[in-house]
Amino acid sequence: MPYVIPDVVDVKQRKTDIGPPHYKNFLPPVIQKNYGDWKTHEILSPGLMVHIANSGDKIWTIRVASPRLLATDTLREIADIAEKYCDGYFRFTTRNNIEFLVSDESKVNPLIEELKAKKYMIGGIGSRVSNIVHTQGWIHCHSAAVDASGLVKCLMDEFADYFTTKETPNKLRFAVACCTNMCGAVHCSDIAFVGIHTKIPRIDHDKFKDLCELPTTMAACPTAAIIPDPAKKSVKIKEEKCMYCGNCYSVCPSLPIKDPVNDGVAIVVGGKVGNLRTPPKFSKLAVAFLPNNPPRWPEVIKATKMIFDAYVAGAKKHERVGEWIQRIGWEKFFAVTGIPFTWQHVDDWTYAFETFRTTAQIKWVK
Amino acid sequence: MEKEELKKQIYTLIEQAQGKKKYKQMDIIKHFRNLGVSDAETKEAIRELIDGGQLIYTYMGGSYIELATKLEKFEKDIFK
Amino acid sequence: MTKKYDTPLLDELEKGPFPSFVTEIKKAAAKNEMAADELGLLEKSFRDKVTYWKHGGIVGVRGYGGGVIGRYCELADQFPGVAHFHTVRINQPAGLFYTSEAMRFICDVWDRYGSGLTNFHGSTGDIILLGTVTDNLEAIGTIFSINGFDLGGSGSAMRTPSCCVGPARCEWSMIDTLDITYDLTQEFQDELHRPSFPYKFKIKTVGCPIDCNASIARADCSIIGTWKGPIAIDQDKVKDYVKKGMNIQEEIVNLCPGKCITWDGNNLAINDSDCLHCMHCIAKLAGALKPTPPFGATVLIGSKAPFVVGATLSWVIFPFIEMKPPYQEMKDFIRAATEWWSEYGKNRERIGELILRMGMREFLEAVGLTPTPEMVKEPRRDPFWFWKEGDLEGKPWESWLK
Numbered sequence: 001m002p003y004v005i006p007d008v009v010d011v012k013q014r015k016t017d018i019g020p021p022h023y024k025n026f027l028p029p030v031i032q033k034n035y036g037d038w039k040t041h042e043i044l045s046p047g048l049m050v051h052i053a054n055s056g057d058k059i060w061t062i063r064v065a066s067p068r069l070l071a072t073d074t075l076r077e078i079a080d081i082a083e084k085y086c087d088g089y090f091r092f093t094t095r096n097n098i099e100f101l102v103s104d105e106s107k108v109n110p111l112i113e114e115l116k117a118k119k120y121m122i123g124g125i126g127s128r129v130s131n132i133v134h135t136q137g138w139i140h141c142h143s144a145a146v147d148a149s150g151l152v153k154c155l156m157d158e159f160a161d162y163f164t165t166k167e168t169p170n171k172l173r174f175a176v177a178c179c180t181n182m183c184g185a186v187h188c189s190d191i192a193f194v195g196i197h198t199k200i201p202r203i204d205h206d207k208f209k210d211l212c213e214l215p216t217t218m219a220a221c222p223t224a225a226i227i228p229d230p231a232k233k234s235v236k237i238k239e240e241k242c243m244y245c246g247n248c249y250s251v252c253p254s255l256p257i258k259d260p261v262n263d264g265v266a267i268v269v270g271g272k273v274g275n276l277r278t279p280p281k282f283s284k285l286a287v288a289f290l291p292n293n294p295p296r297w298p299e300v301i302k303a304t305k306m307i308f309d310a311y312v313a314g315a316k317k318h319e320r321v322g323e324w325i326q327r328i329g330w331e332k333f334f335a336v337t338g339i340p341f342t343w344q345h346v347d348d349w350t351y352a353f354e355t356f357r358t359t360a361q362i363k364w365v366k
Numbered sequence: 367m368e369k370e371e372l373k374k375q376i377y378t379l380i381e382q383a384q385g386k387k388k389y390k391q392m393d394i395i396k397h398f399r400n401l402g403v404s405d406a407e408t409k410e411a412i413r414e415l416i417d418g419g420q421l422i423y424t425y426m427g428g429s430y431i432e433l434a435t436k437l438e439k440f441e442k443d444i445f446k
Numbered sequence: 447m448t449k450k451y452d453t454p455l456l457d458e459l460e461k462g463p464f465p466s467f468v469t470e471i472k473k474a475a476a477k478n479e480m481a482a483d484e485l486g487l488l489e490k491s492f493r494d495k496v497t498y499w500k501h502g503g504i505v506g507v508r509g510y511g512g513g514v515i516g517r518y519c520e521l522a523d524q525f526p527g528v529a530h531f532h533t534v535r536i537n538q539p540a541g542l543f544y545t546s547e548a549m550r551f552i553c554d555v556w557d558r559y560g561s562g563l564t565n566f567h568g569s570t571g572d573i574i575l576l577g578t579v580t581d582n583l584e585a586i587g588t589i590f591s592i593n594g595f596d597l598g599g600s601g602s603a604m605r606t607p608s609c610c611v612g613p614a615r616c617e618w619s620m621i622d623t624l625d626i627t628y629d630l631t632q633e634f635q636d637e638l639h640r641p642s643f644p645y646k647f648k649i650k651t652v653g654c655p656i657d658c659n660a661s662i663a664r665a666d667c668s669i670i671g672t673w674k675g676p677i678a679i680d681q682d683k684v685k686d687y688v689k690k691g692m693n694i695q696e697e698i699v700n701l702c703p704g705k706c707i708t709w710d711g712n713n714l715a716i717n718d719s720d721c722l723h724c725m726h727c728i729a730k731l732a733g734a735l736k737p738t739p740p741f742g743a744t745v746l747i748g749s750k751a752p753f754v755v756g757a758t759l760s761w762v763i764f765p766f767i768e769m770k771p772p773y774q775e776m777k778d779f780i781r782a783a784t785e786w787w788s789e790y791g792k793n794r795e796r797i798g799e800l801i802l803r804m805g806m807r808e809f810l811e812a813v814g815l816t817p818t819p820e821m822v823k824e825p826r827r828d829p830f831w832f833w834k835e836g837d838l839e840g841k842p843w844e845s846w847l848k
Contacts (some may be wrong), residue, residue, distance in 0.1 A: 075549055
């Protein structure tokens with residue numbers, strides 16, 4: 001289908017409620033032919049797999065990493081490569097990787113060679129680190145406590161070998177959220193990072209009445225820490241109740257909470273979304289605060305490596321991080337990773353009582 | 367209620383609430399439900415006001431319906 | 447020539463093996479003023495350790511309440527190119543498949559009307575086009591629409607549904623995730639473009655319990671393909687895995703949550719009535735084991751990130767539902783559920799939070815369902831429950847005590 005961009009745009013031509021184009025327009029012929037009729041697949045190397053249909057047809061997939069933030073120049077290059085080797089067909093994964101879909105086996109190796117020559121990072125398939133689901137960060141978000149793309153880049157640089165070659169006991173899914181709003185599956189990832197605040201919001205009393213609605217602002221607070229300040233036609237914040245979530249700022253711009261000194265990064269671990277073996281799990285707190293230290297966040301990377309290395313050393317085959325921790329116990333997790341257990345690790349929020357230990361079953365780790 | 371009259375009343379409701387209360391679509395529907403207007407009629411009237419450019423959807427931690435004139439004011443104010 | 451900034455901190459992030467987002471911004475910045483100022487602004491954020499973006503949610507295209515995220519810069523004087531830097535969400539093709547031709551079209555539009563920067567894709571699944579100005583929005587909406595693309599969702603609305611790769615390229619997909627996603631997206635166009643809900647409502651569809659789209663963690667409505675038939679076993683292929691070094695006892699039998707697999711060194715047997723349908727054995731023995739019909743979906747409601755009372759995973763509402771076109775039962779359910787939520791939900795209250803506030807019974811009755819053990823992990827442990835008029839009418843115990 002030819003695409004048209006008129007020189008002069010007549011906005012009256014706009015059609016509404018048409019929805020997305022039909023996906024069949026973008027499926028390679030071999031997929032159209034074998035749609036829903038695949039028999040099996042094989043992972044041939046960390047970035048290459050082949051799917052085999054009941055008809056005997058095959059399609060090869062070559063996966064490369066992407067930073068998710070892509071310039072049109074790069075997208076055009078990807079389109080050109082796909083045209084050269086894949087009849088123009090490619091896709092993205094839900095974790096922002098690019099997948100080239102090759103129907104002709106003889107084009108697989110030349111494609112890999114060209115991708116290598118152009119410095120694409122090939123891998124991410126199977127029991128290893130895949131790309132990182134993340135949020136906008138300082139690139140585009142008003143509520144970001146930390147950057148997201150920068151942290152992702154540092155993490156993926158550090159663990160690059162586990163994307164391209166090395167294996168982990170099972171898939172390892174990182175995620176980065178730049179604030180506790182968590183636009184991404186941070187709350188259910190193996191090792192995840194979330195930007196946090198540690199001080200209460202400031203109140204711009206003069207602007208409050210123009211920019212904010214009192215009931216909405218009060219309702220946004222999970223702990224009812226926001227109360228009216230009728231004299232100022234604004235609000236007050238009960239400092240002892242505020243847990244710095246920043247939800248009030250989302251509905252009221254006169255409650256800024258960003259703080260260059262006191263914002264930081266927390267690490268949560270052990271979440272998963274798949275149902276394999278054990279039910280889906282939430283991530284739990286491992287490190288409550290690390291400094292927000294761009295451009296390389298050395299403290300975050302070092303702490304992550306401590307968790308990552310302990311997992312790779314201690315987990316049995318097929319165990320995800322959460323399953324490994326479940327087997328060894330949290331007391332052992334803190335012992336083997338060397339991460340200190342602090343006040344912040346003891347829950348005092350909605351589901352706190354479900355997290356207190358109610359058994360004499362305890363492992364002595366020291 | 368006649369549609370043009372309903373549209374006028376919806377517009378007035380939002381105009382008079384400016385700076386005091388922000389209406390979501392369902393708030394408007396419920397307001398007119400209490401006056402005996404069916405949900406479908408109110409919804410259609412809102413749609414015509416929005417398609418006609420008199421009202422717009424706005425977002426501040428939740429979606430609301432406000433006067434279209436709000437946009438220009440907002441863009442002027444935001445750079446102050 | 448576009449404006450040049452010194453970016454020593456960001457330059458640091460052009461080193462290392464992983465593809466660099468900084469390089470991407472620089473590519474766009476070389477020919478686009480908006481991207482050039484985005485680079486300068488980002489360097490300033492890296493130096494000052496804060497974001498410089500403002501709230502701003504008023505802009506959009508005529509008639510729609512979603513699809514455009516208004517964004518303005520706090521430092522418009524210093525970085526005029528990003529004074530306005532709105533995001534446009536374009537509804538992605540289901541399964542995230544593209545052709546080179548379609549991709550070049552998207553790039554052409556964005557080089558002409560935007561910053562040249564994109565995300566493939568946003569967390570919800572949309573194509574994200576980063577950075578344009580208010581005056582360009584109507585033209586962007588028009589050009590995409592005359593070429594068959596529409597805006598995605600934002601605000602208190604149905605959000606753009608998304609799915610895993612599904613039957614397009616996966617042998618385990620037990621439902622047609624792409625077709626379901628396309629069909630539901632078309633069905634709920636009005637709800638997607640015209641925010642009428644208390645808050646956002648996300649639908650994610652995956653073909654099997656492996657859940658490659660995190661539907662159980664980040665969709666208000668999670669549709670997860672599953673099966674009811676036995677697991678078919680190809681014993682020869684199982685033995686091939688043994689030959690390749692797999693320890694069936696340790697890697698398959700011992701890890702089965704239903705404890706329903708046995709292996710005598712020669713023959714793999716599965717007691718299907720105890721199978722929990724977790725997918726572990728099928729995924730690890732690809733090609734040797736496969737699920738058999740009836741195929742359908744488990745439908746769950748309510749997952750979301752932590753705001754306000756804490757993160758939730760979705761809760762089982764339909765343990766099993768057939769998913770055949772035109773998916774009428776699913777559509778009726780989504781309508782009934784969102785109507786109930788629109789009626790009673792408060793601003794910014796997700797459907798899961800409303801269920802917690804009003805009680806699961808209220809929700810189930812509103813959508814016309816009765817409870818079954820598959821919906822819960824365990825029955826309640828407290829002695830405090832409600833009775834409704836009629837619950838004890840007709841002495842219900844008599845029928846089952848017979």
